[in-house]
Amino acid sequence: MTFFPSSSAQSVRESVARRLRDLREASGLTVSELADRCGWQLAKTSRIENARTAPSAKDIHLWCRACGDADQASDLIAKSPNTESMYSEWRHQVGSGLKQLQDSWVELFHHTQLFRIYSSTLVPGLLQTEGYAAALLSSIADFREIPNDGAEAAAARVERSRVIHEQGHRFVLLVEEAALYYQLGGRDVMAEQLDYLLAASVLPSVSLGVIPMATPQRRLWPQETFNMYDDSLVSVELLSAQVDITQPSEIALYLKAFEELRAMAVYGQAARALIVKAIDALN
Numbered sequence: 001m002t003f004f005p006s007s008s009a010q011s012v013r014e015s016v017a018r019r020l021r022d023l024r025e026a027s028g029l030t031v032s033e034l035a036d037r038c039g040w041q042l043a044k045t046s047r048i049e050n051a052r053t054a055p056s057a058k059d060i061h062l063w064c065r066a067c068g069d070a071d072q073a074s075d076l077i078a079k080s081p082n083t084e085s086m087y088s089e090w091r092h093q094v095g096s097g098l099k100q101l102q103d104s105w106v107e108l109f110h111h112t113q114l115f116r117i118y119s120s121t122l123v124p125g126l127l128q129t130e131g132y133a134a135a136l137l138s139s140i141a142d143f144r145e146i147p148n149d150g151a152e153a154a155a156a157r158v159e160r161s162r163v164i165h166e167q168g169h170r171f172v173l174l175v176e177e178a179a180l181y182y183q184l185g186g187r188d189v190m191a192e193q194l195d196y197l198l199a200a201s202v203l204p205s206v207s208l209g210v211i212p213m214a215t216p217q218r219r220l221w222p223q224e225t226f227n228m229y230d231d232s233l234v235s236v237e238l239l240s241a242q243v244d245i246t247q248p249s250e251i252a253l254y255l256k257a258f259e260e261l262r263a264m265a266v267y268g269q270a271a272r273a274l275i276v277k278a279i280d281a282l283n
Helices: 006-027 031-038 042-049 057-066 070-079 098-103 106-111 130-144 150-165 177-181 187-200 248-264 268-281
Strands: 087-089 114-119 170-176 206-211 226-229 233-237 241-245
Touching: 006 042, 006 057, 006 070, 031 042, 031 057, 057 070, 057 106, 057 233, 098 130, 098 150, 106 150, 114 248, 130 150, 130 187, 170 177, 170 248, 177 206, 177 268, 187 206, 187 268, 206 248, 206 268, 226 248, 233 248, 241 248
Parallel strands: 114 170, 170 206
Antiparallel strands: 087 241, 114 226, 226 233, 233 241
């Protein structure tokens, strides 16, 4: 990770801001139109273009995609001095509630073509039912001692997840078998959630793999949950923070880990058999 003296950081920030403005102007978008495409307020676009606000990695991805120049994102992120944005404590992200956090990812979801998601402890968010999500998000709110808008956040998460039914996206989802047994929301909620996994596993855009607990001689131990958006952003979920990884060498390491984990998973009927086994264990 590169650190800059404050004057140098401002100079680099201004350079990145100019390039982002040039991309917008070259695409023919107005400031208002770009803000609409990125899903944020008009003032944010102006602050970024005038180097008053340093864009996060996610901001740059959305900006470049809105302008039709997604390939520019990695280079601009590498040049951005806004390194603090890569490590974002949850307490800062949930200040406006958990629903707002769900909504903040909608545009990136719509622009991502290939999702690679690995989850060791939970059903992946894209496949969560509203009841399961509400139980999870409510427990998060209680643990973090913030106002509990778990029900509203769960509805927003489910709405956000409708992207799996849109054309132009592919989803490769891996879950450790043990996650199918961690009960959130009680038996009925878990039964509904596992039933939905069975249904989602046959969607044409979804590849759902389950890594059996009995996998002999695992090549890679269970990892922290991480989400890969195309080949340019990895979001890692820690207890205290979310880490956004954009360095190509680090992304390559997560891709290598994902492929190792994917090779250990079972799919199709074999995966569904493990889900049915977890359903039977509820009785």
